Amino acid sequence: MNIKRNIIFSLESRKKNGKSIVINVPIRMRVMYAGQRIEFTTGYRIDVVKWDEAAQRVKNGCTNKLKQNASQINNDLSKYYTDIQTIFKEFEIAETIPTLQQVKTTFNEKQKGKSMDTLKHPFFEMFDDFVKERGAKNDWTTSTYEKFASVKNHLLAFDKDIQFNDWNEFRLTDYVNYLRAEKKMRNSTIDNQLDFLRWFLRWAVERGYSENRAFDVFKPKLKTTQKKVIFLTWEELNRLRDYPIPESKKYLERVRDVFLFCCFTNLQ
Numbered sequence: 701m702n703i704k705r706n707i708i709f710s711l712e713s714r715k716k717n718g719k720s721i722v723i724n725v726p727i728r729m730r731v732m733y734a735g736q737r738i739e740f741t742t743g744y745r746i747d748v749v750k751w752d753e754a755a756q757r758v759k760n761g762c763t764n765k766l767k768q769n770a771s772q773i774n775n776d777l778s779k780y781y782t783d784i785q786t787i788f789k790e791f792e793i794a795e796t797i798p799t800l801q802q803v804k805t806t807f808n809e810k811q812k813g814k815s816m817d818t819l820k821h822p823f824f825e826m827f828d829d830f831v832k833e834r835g836a837k838n839d840w841t842t843s844t845y846e847k848f849a850s851v852k853n854h855l856l857a858f859d860k861d862i863q864f865n866d867w868n869e870f871r872l873t874d875y876v877n878y879l880r881a882e883k884k885m886r887n888s889t890i891d892n893q894l895d896f897l898r899w900f901l902r903w904a905v906e907r908g909y910s911e912n913r914a915f916d917v918f919k920p921k922l923k924t925t926q927k928k929v930i931f932l933t934w935e936e937l938n939r940l941r942d943y944p945i946p947e948s949k950k951y952l953e954r955v956r957d958v959f960l961f962c963c964f965t966n967l968q
Contacts, residue, residue, distance in 0.1 A: 701795045703788050705733035709756040709777055711748060722748040724765050727773070729780055731803065733788070738800045740807065742780060744773045775859040782870040783810050810865075821909040823863045827852055830900050851896045854883065864910035867901060872918045887922035894920075937963060 708730045714721040725748055729740040750762035750770075757777060758770040787806045791798045798806070831848050834840070855862065858878050862871075872894075879885045879893055897915070904910040932940070941960060945952050 701792045703733055703792055703797060705731060705784075705788055707731050707781055707784050709742070709781075710753070711746070711751055725751075727751075727777070729777070729784075731784055734797055736800055738803055740780070740804075742777060744768065744776070746773065771857075772861075775861070778871070778874055779866060780807075782866070782868060783807060785870055786810075786868060821864065821904070824852070824856070824860075826864075826904055826909050827855070827900060830903050834899075834903070848896065851893060851900075854879065854893065855897070857882075864901070864904060864912050867912055868914045869918055872915065873920070876920055876922075891922050894918075932963065 710728060710730065711725045712728050714725065724745045727742045727744045727746060729742055731738050731740070744764065745766075746758050746762070746764045750759050750764075751757075752759050757774045758764075760770050763769045764773070784803075784807065787798070787803060787810070790806075791802075831845070831852075835845060835848075858875055859866075875897075876890055876894070879890045880887075885893070901910065901912070901915045905913060937960065940956065943956075945956070
C-alpha cells in the first residue's frame with residue numbers, strides 16, 4: 701500500500717493593520733494526504749528575509765531572535781519530516797489510511813519518546829562510553845582515538861541533539877549529504893565515516909541502549925574513484941636491476957630485490 705502525501709514547511713501568513721508580518725514569523729509544517737490536511741507548529745520562528753521558500757529551510761548563516769541558528773532549526777525540521785514519513789510507512793505496512801487525529805497523536809508520541817530516549821541513554825554520552833570501552837579492550841592507538849574524536853565532531857556539527865531513534869534511512873541519507881556538501885568529503889571518506897558510525901550504533905544495540913537497526917540495511921551507493929596505478933617501464937626496471945649499489949649501502953640490494961619481485965609478480 702502506498703499513501704501519497706506531501707509535507708511542506710512554510711511561514712505562517714499573518715497581517716497586522718493590513719500589512720503582512722515579516723519579522724519573527726512562525727514556521728509551520730503542513731501534511732497533506734488522501735484529500736486531508738493537518739498542520740503542526742514547529743516551535744520555531746524566523747524573519748521572512750531569512751527563509752528560503754524553495755528549499756523550505758532557514759538560509760545558511762541566519763539566526764532568529766532567540767539566537768537559534770539555521771543549522772539547529774533546519775536539523776529539527778528534517779527530524780519532523782523524517783518522523784512524518786516514518787508514521788506513514790508504519791500505516792502503509794498495516795495497510796491503513798490514518799485519520800488526522802492518528803497522525804497527530806502518533807507524531808506527538810514520537811516526540812515524547814525521543815525525550816525519554818534522551819534521558820535514558822544520551823547519544824553522545826554513550827558515544828564517549830563506547831570509545832572508552834572499545835579503546836581499552838582493543839588497545840587502540842593514539843591515531844584511532846583521534847579518528848573517533850573526529851567522528852564525534854562531525855556528528856556534533858551535523859546535529860548536536862541527535863539521538864538513537866533519529867537514525868533511520870532518511871536521517872542517514874541527510875548525514876551522507878552533509879558530509880559531502882558541508883565537509884567536502886570524498887565518497888571513500890564518507891564510507892569510512894559510515895563504518896565508524898555503524899560500529900557505534902551496533903554496539904549500542906548490543907548493550908540494549910537502542911533498538912534502532914536501520915543502519916543495518918542502509919547501504920548507499922557511493923562510487924569511489926579508482927586510484928591511478930603508477931608503474932615502471934621495462935627499461936626502467938632493467939636500469940634499476942643493473943644499477944650498481946655502493947659497498948657502503950649493500951643492504952639496499954635486498955630492498956631492491958623485494959621491490960623487483962613485487963613488480964615482476966604484479967603485486968601492488
